[in-house]
Amino acid sequence: MxxxxxxxxxxxxxxxxxxxxxxxxxxxxxxxxxxxxxxxxxxxxxxxxxxxxxxxxxxxxxxxxxxxxxxxxxxxxxxxxxxxxxxxxxxxxxxxxxxxxxxxxxxxxxxxxxxPAWPFHEIQVTERVAAALGARPDKLYMGHRDMMAVFENEAQVRELKPDFRLVAKVDGLCIICTAPGLDYDFVSRFFTPDVSIPEDPVTGSAHCMLVPYWAKRLGKSQLTAFQASARGGVLKCEDLGDRVKLxxxxxxxxxxxxxx
Structure with a gap:
């Protein structure tokens, strides 16, 4: 065959x-x-x-x-x-x-x-998550599949050096890390060692949580995003309520x- x-x-x-x-x-x-x-x-x-x-x-x-x-x-x-x-x-x-x-x-x-736009709710920032990421996020959210850690600025997200052994043990399949961007509306990184992908280069599904969050926070429906992995990738995004356009x-x- x-x-x-x-x-x-x-x-x-x-x-x-x-x-x-x-x-x-x-x-x-x-x-x-x-x-x-x-x-x-x-x-x-x-x-x-x-x-x-x-x-x-x-x-x-x-x-x-x-x-x-x-x-x-x-x-x-x-x-x-x-x-x-x-x-x-x-x-x-x-x-x-x-x-x-x-x-x-x-x-x-x-x-x-x-x-689809994925719903999420705020949860407490724990020492377990801070230790796994090597830095303490300002806010932490849980969706139906992934966890999302929100940082104050882009540099913090770019400089993260996670302990993937600990990341694999936190709740959820993956951890999305995000912050306001300098040249884009927001930046992100995506860690998912649980499925043999320590860091995914560019993750469309992560934006099912990211877009609703940043659209509400920034008060705009059309956004540009950059996933700040080693390879990097740009996404044009639009919040459509219960859907997102990527x-x-x-x-x-x-x-x-x-x-x-």
Whole structure:
């Protein structure tokens, strides 16, 4: 069995930046074990698989260790593969996922994704979290999946040196760290060692919490964001109430074939 594979740098306008994702188009679903093994072999933060079902596509995402319920950069990468390599020409791509239907359109080189806005509530800043991050945030919030630590300024976020062993033990799947930006409305970093990704380069799903938070705090619905990882990535964001719109670019790094 031969499977096409594309590696795409998402939220990037040049290769070697943004967040790399593998994308594998399928005619029918493989077994969960096989898809998990492929994701482990790819050893990227996410491998996306999709199958066409009439007018929409079923889409699933796998880290090297497990399947996840939402991944922004691999969704963007999947839309890029459809438009750039598989002759898809409809105005909007509709993906059916574990997080419901997701819509992606393309305009002027940017892919715009319609994602759910995730609710969150404030919790106490604990010594456990401060020790894990190596710095004490001003505020701490808990969503249905991730924890979000808010710092006073961009430098604090950029200079974080987390203890990933301790980060893996705090509540939630991941920790989002964020602060007001100097050149952007806000900056962030995203730590998730629990799924073998110590720091994710650019994380669309994190902005399902970040955008509602910063939209309310800054009193504006349209925002620009920068994820301040080593690779870095820019996102254009819009708060739509119970939804968020996330836009970014993508570049194909590699096309290949998996031989099984």
């Amino acid at each position: 031969d499977l096409e594979l594309y590696q795409v740098d998402a939220f990037a306008d040049t290769v070697f930046s943004g967040n790399p994702a593998a994308v594998i188009p399928l005619y029918e679903w493989l077994s969960d074990d096989l898809m998990q093994n492929i994701a482990m072999e790819n050893n990227l933060s996410e491998t996306a698989f999709f199958v066409r079902k009439g007018e929409y596509f079923e889409l699933r995402w796998f880290t090297p260790e497990s399947e996840v319920d939402l991944c922004g950069h691999a969704t963007l990468a999947s839309a890029h593969v459809l438009y750039e390599h598989l002759d898809y020409d409809d105005p909007v791509v509709v993906f059916e996922t574990k997080s419901g239907r997701l819509f992606v359109d393309r305009e002027n080189g940017f892919y715009s994704m319609d994602f 836009s970014g670019q993508a570049v194909t790094y590699m096309k290949g074939m998996i031989v099984l």
